[in-house]
Amino acid sequence: MFKITPNPPETDDDVSPYESIDSKKLHDAAERALDHYLKPPKEPTAARKPSRMFIVAPDMDTESLLAHACESLASASVMLSDFANLLENPHRNTMLGIQQNIMLGELAVNRALDNIDPQN
Template sequence: MIKPTPNPPELDDTTPYEFPGSKRFHEAAERALDHYLKPNALTLRFHKPSTMFQIAPDQDNESLLAHACESLASASIMTSDIAAYVDNPQRHTILAIQQIIMLAELAVNRVLDNVEMARSASHN
């Protein structure tokens, strides 16, 4: 029996540059994307972060951790609620995000427990 294709099949030498101007077009597109998506060093040097939402420097660690824990718990509930309303591919992604949030919440809770244990040990 004669096979219509060689064994192993020949590799196809296709390239995204099927005509002479396409490589230049691709390079121009890359430059345009870099211009808009990759900030240059000069831009980064003069970038001043917004101070609109700032945490007061005198906040104690326990309060910050408690707030972070509450925020993570809220985010976990919100992702769970959203996951109930979307179809499978997006649901799996949202539930994976929820799992990451829950793991972060567990870590923050552990730190809060450690802070509480250290404080009770120092009072004894």
């Protein structure tokens, strides 16, 4: 079965989308919006200022920072292990997977500490 479809209406070839003032304004607004998202300014207008509510002292040495990170990761690993023991599968497996990722982070921090101050 064939459906009868009308031909598109005939128009002049020289019809411009900017024929009216409103369409020109709309096009300009669309261009500005696209440029805002697709062509951000090369230099930020305002420098980003992080919150100073929780800040690590800027004069802390790397070894102390890594040691603290290692202790925090070890504590998180123990807490997750204890919490996983209270759960049943599959939630237990999820917690143990997260604990394993934390343990891997702890190993990486320990290696960084070893690289800073190798034991003889």
